[in-house]
Amino acid sequence: MFTGIIEETGRILRFERGAKGAQLTVSASTVLTDTKIGDSIAVNGVCLTVTAMSHDTFTADVMAETLRRSNLGALSHSASVNLERAMPAIGRFGGHIVSGHIDGTGTVTGLRQEDNATWVTIAAPPSLLHYIVEKGSIAIDGISLTVATVTDNDFAVSIIPHTGTETTLLNRKSGDQVNLECDILGKYVEKLLAPQKTRGITMEFLSQHGF
Missing domain, CATH: 2.40.30.20 (Elongation Factor Tu (Ef-tu); domain 3)
Structure with a gap:
């Protein structure tokens, strides 16, 4: 989970497309602190898994669905991107609940x-x-x-x-x-109220659900 409080901006160093997906390498500093392979970093709000890293870069795979839903595929070399590490359990919740799953x-x-x-x-x-x-x-x-x-x-x-x-x-x-x-x-x-759409919200429904 993320909070939407950006920690730093990085730059796209490499964007290699495959048949449908891609691999992305980004320059960074702050978000690499305490980060290890397998951790999540949000890139322009997209939750990506770190698959490789150095002292100032990280690499992540981008699936086809992510490219369809987001603007990652349109980013050019050296483009700036917003970066945020997943929120630790002891971290402050400064923004709102952000899943990193782009709509x-x-x-x-x-x-x-x-x-x-x-x-x-x-x-x-x-x-x-x-x-x-x-x-x-x-x-x-x-x-x-x-x-x-x-x-x-x-x-x-x-x-x-x-x-x-x-x-x-x-x-x-x-x-x-x-x-x-x-x-x-x-x-x-x-989603929870979807079954009620056909008959509307009734006093019985509210009573059953504690209202």
Whole structure:
């Protein structure tokens, strides 16, 4: 599990495609501390398993499904990426529950400055906007952020200077794709309530479930 609090940015050193998957090598420093082969590191919010490492790089395999769901396949050599180690059991929970399992991608449509903050607007498909709520949480390229506004076509977040400095988000421009992971709590609630969709929420159902 991750929290969406980015520890550092790294750079893509090598991206080798296979028949359907790929292998990725990234330069890093902070996230390699105490890391060993088999550990998980989130790269732009994508949970990857370290398969090889040196004092300043790590390598991970990327499966075909990950390439389909995320923007990893579109990254070029030397591209900057957000990095976060999996949260230790004794760590602080500074963001929100981030699994590292990307739901899909959105497209940056605008960046606007407002005093010390920068508004970033991202268009997303209805299947993802369904789970995005105002003042809820969203992980954008692995960054835990609060949703400021939502429309039928897009949503917006407001970025403080520290987040802008420590992550890659403000290096994005209109038209760029970003990885999106919606708040997992909403997905669980929907799944649990799915049997009730046909008959609605009744007083009997609420009573049976402790309400």
